């Protein structure tokens with residue numbers, strides 16, 4: 381896809397990865413409709429001049445927020461939807477309350493599905509269109525301490541694959557990308573400390589954004605970012621017991637960081 385012809389709805393535009401995506405996409409000449417809940421942060425995103433940019437503050441966990449964004453996307457004549465908005469969710473499942481689990485599933489899984497549904501009639505009318513779902517390596521390598529988040533991201537991966545198969549006869553590509561850890565505010569201090577204790581690599585938002593922009597331009601439509609995460613994702617599908625055993629050795633470290641004071645999580 382030529383980015384100068386792209387009219388992109390980008391959710392989570394005020395976050396670490398979202399802001400990097402907005403900057404790179406605007407720099408490549410795409411028109412942008414940027415969204416997040418916090419209007420002030422959204423308005424403050426610095427972007428290169430020259431591109432058409434609109435901003436709309438909505439909460440995507442609310443039906444009214446999805447409807448408002450869908451209406452704006454139709455008026456904007458969008459041909460690309462990037463489902464990037466998300467929240468983290470570090471903690472042992474037993475220690476998380478129902479509202480936390482519901483928010484993780486609503487933001488990371490249900491919201492992208494509802495928004496995709498609302499925009500599909502518009503996307504189908506375009507000569508070339510794309511839906512980009514930002515998943516996570518935890519969607520293929522479900523991790524202790526991230527049960528609800530892993531479930532949401534595994535759901536988003538399955539949703540992306542099913543939809544790609546459903547739209548095989550339509551001019552709408554469905555992309556799914558699974559980044560490993562990214563250096564953004566999504567990760568509270570306890571997760572940063574956990575990643576460091578486990579020796580997990582962490583990419584910059586700009587590095588990840590550049591790979592997503594390249595996927596939109598040239599493919600592929602499905603991608604894990606990082607080695608060995610891509611290999612472990614494959615291994616988890618082929619021989620999950622091997623990963624059960626490998627990850628059991630890390631459980632004590634994960635539990636220690638999951639019991640960090642609440643303001644570090």
Ligand SMILES: NC(=O)c1ccc[n+]([C@@H]2O[C@H](COP(=O)([O-])OP(=O)(O)OC[C@H]3O[C@@H](n4cnc5c(N)ncnc54)[C@H](OP(=O)(O)O)[C@@H]3O)[C@@H](O)[C@H]2O)c1
Pocket residue numbers: 391392393394395396397398415416417418419421438439440441463464465466467487488514515516517558559560561562563564565566567
């Ligand atoms: N950081 C990582 O380690 C990592 C790794 C793999 C995948 N990812 C994925 O990458 C994506 C971007 O994450 P990030 O790291 O850039 O996180 P981030 O810096 O925390 O940004 C999250 C964005 O989502 C928006 N958002 C959150 N809840 C929302 C809601 N209910 N309605 C509308 N917008 C909402 C936030 O803005 P408001 O708060 O103003 O709404 C913000 O713009 C997420 O899907 C995340 O799961 C992140």
